[in-house]
Amino acid sequence: MEDTDVAIAAAAVVVLSCAKLLLENKKRKRRTRRWWMLSLNKSRGRYNGSDMLLDLRRESSGKFENFCRMSAEDFEYLLNKIGPKIKKQDTNMRQAIPVKDCLAVTLRFLASGDTFTSLGYLFKISHQSISRIVANVCEALIEVLKDEIRLPHSEEDWRRIANGFYQRWNFPQCVGAIDGKHVLLQAPFNSESKFFNYKKSFSIILLALVDADYCFTFIDVGAQGRMNDAGVFACTTLYRKMIRRELLLPPNEPLPGRHKSVPYIFVGDDAFPLSSSLLKPYSGNHAKGSIERIFNYRLCRARRIVENVFGILASVFRVFRTPMLIQPEKAAMVCMTCALLHNFLRRSNTSRQIYSPNGSFDYEEDGHLKPGTWRQETSNSSLTPLSKTPRKPSQEAKDIRKEFAEYFITNGAVEWQDYVN
Known part of the structure; x- marks a missing residue:
């Protein structure tokens, strides 16, 4: 055998020996399982x-x-x-x-x-x-x-919701209050900045529509916190059906005692764009007794119902109290589960008073707001508001809002609105 062959053979033996030693050391260092169960x-x-x-x-x-x-x-x-x-x-x-x-x-x-x-x-x-x-x-x-959560499928169902808002909050032709919240999370794995929102925290977005009986009729959850809030709404099936007029809403009709026909509408806050189907408050500060201020007060009364629903949700399901220590996909599943349980328990004969006993929601006495008990328990809720959405509305949308505003100071006026707002 030549010297070269001997050297190669010796090197191979050394390499194999080193590999064997490394493998044995690794096996010795491997942590043995101490128990099958604690x-x-x-x-x-x-x-x-x-x-x-x-x-x-x-x-x-x-x-x-x-x-x-x-x-x-x-x-x-x-x-x-x-x-x-x-x-x-x-x-x-x-x-x-x-x-x-x-x-x-x-x-x-x-x-x-x-x-x-x-x-x-x-x-x-x-x-x-x-x-x-x-x-x-x-x-x-x-x-x-x-x-438990589904959009109405007929004019009759929408009219039933509208009647609830009219009877409870003196707001005619309203078929739902809409709002959205950032649900705070711990920093998700490998998320980079996808879930990083405008408040410098990580979140997913929960968007909801509720009826006059404090039940959800629509839920969209899981959008990344970094997304523009108006953009989130525009991506929902609710918005698409709204602009395509596929919601089967009742036809336009005049408000009580008025002559101009207006559509059935949803109410929201400044996080949503004013449109012919969605009313929001007039922006800015307005003089006491002005048409804009009275409209904002009346819209706020009707919209408060969705604020109460989110409040009860965070009060009862305290998983919303602090940032969720789970990944976004599971957090979205948790949010949907809580929303479905909310409707299930609200409609249950045996659990309704357990879930939301009398006094849980805001109520009014002589036009004055009496806060619900949930407000005493959710000061540290991890449900945070959406950001405001500045957007120029169409003239049609402004005209519809004006018709509602004029109704609230004429045929639809309530006796306490001038001194409580």
């Missing part, structure tokens, strides 16, 4: 979330209702609906987490906003498992409750 979580077989719920139901002081934000009857109803969708099979290694525990930990997460680690101590479930459970349960709840 000793705390092993005790779940003796006392688990289902046992805790049973104890809460035995209490007569509303502990269960406070814990889950609903009646035991509605909890069982939802459990039966989502159970087949989220049930897991037991394995030889361990038993699956009961479906009842999965629903309970998800509802407690929405109600408290506690971290998955904190909930893990309470339910004796690992925070990794809770993360998966919350996503699965929210997805199942969205599927079974999806019909």
